[in-house]
Amino acid sequence: MNEGQDRNSRRKFLKTSGAVVAAVAAPAGAAAKAAQESQALNLSLELPLLHAFAEAVLPEAIGADGVRDALRDFVTWLNGFEPVAELPHPYLSSVEVQYGPPHPAPRWASQLQALDLLATKEHGAPFAELPVATRRELVAADLERHDAGPDLPRPAYAGHVAVGLLARFYSRPRTADLAYGARINARACRDLASGSTMPEPLATTEAQN
Numbered sequence: 001m002n003e004g005q006d007r008n009s010r011r012k013f014l015k016t017s018g019a020v021v022a023a024v025a026a027p028a029g030a031a032a033k034a035a036q037e038s039q040a041l042n043l044s045l046e047l048p049l050l051h052a053f054a055e056a057v058l059p060e061a062i063g064a065d066g067v068r069d070a071l072r073d074f075v076t077w078l079n080g081f082e083p084v085a086e087l088p089h090p091y092l093s094s095v096e097v098q099y100g101p102p103h104p105a106p107r108w109a110s111q112l113q114a115l116d117l118l119a120t121k122e123h124g125a126p127f128a129e130l131p132v133a134t135r136r137e138l139v140a141a142d143l144e145r146h147d148a149g150p151d152l153p154r155p156a157y158a159g160h161v162a163v164g165l166l167a168r169f170y171s172r173p174r175t176a177d178l179a180y181g182a183r184i185n186a187r188a189c190r191d192l193a194s195g196s197t198m199p200e201p202l203a204t205t206e207a208q209n
Contacts, residue, residue, distance in 0.1 A: 049116055050075075052128035056135035057162045058169060070169045077168055078105055081156065101156050108161035115142060 054071045062070065083103035112127075115138055119127040127135060139162055146160045155171065158164035169175055 048128040049112060049126070052130075052135060053112060053115070053139070053161070054165060056132055056139050057165050069174075070165075070172075073172060073174075074165055074168050077155070081105075104156055104158065104161075104164060107159075108164060111142070111146075111161050115139070118142075 051067070051071060054067050054074075058067050058070055081103055083101070085100045087098040087100055116127040119125065119130055119135075119138055122138075123130055123134060127138070130138075143160055143162055152158075152163065152167040152170060155164045155167040158167050
């Protein structure tokens, strides 16, 4: 892929990502309209494909609402990602400045498109129309071909979109709360006085909101 194609692919991915954020966050009627608008633009990524992929990759235990929440977070993160950003380093340090990875969107977009094409060839239907179990089999086989490895890297460094989605999902404080069933605020600083206080159960906290 040359530089111009890469920019176009990224632009298409991010435009569709914006539609996904709007559709996932909006009421049902507005979500349907946003999805239709995304499809009408003939973009490289459509909401049904990305949502169907997230259903196949994310843990079943989070349910439909959890999938929508994780997908909204993933797309928002992608839209705000700065490619080849200067990485933090000590002030006035003589260490050579390091830079982050390029934008993962073009690579991930091509992987999703390939999965959709493979689904049609092997099962006679687009990826989004297949049963979840079949979608998972396709994703698992694709991960083996990409030699994804057993560990989750930082999301932007993931070679496969499934790994990137999972890495982003498990890096969220919200996911830690769900795992422990309590509002532990994994990235928040707690003072010494509150150190002996047990986190409030998550269900109770949500009921009060």
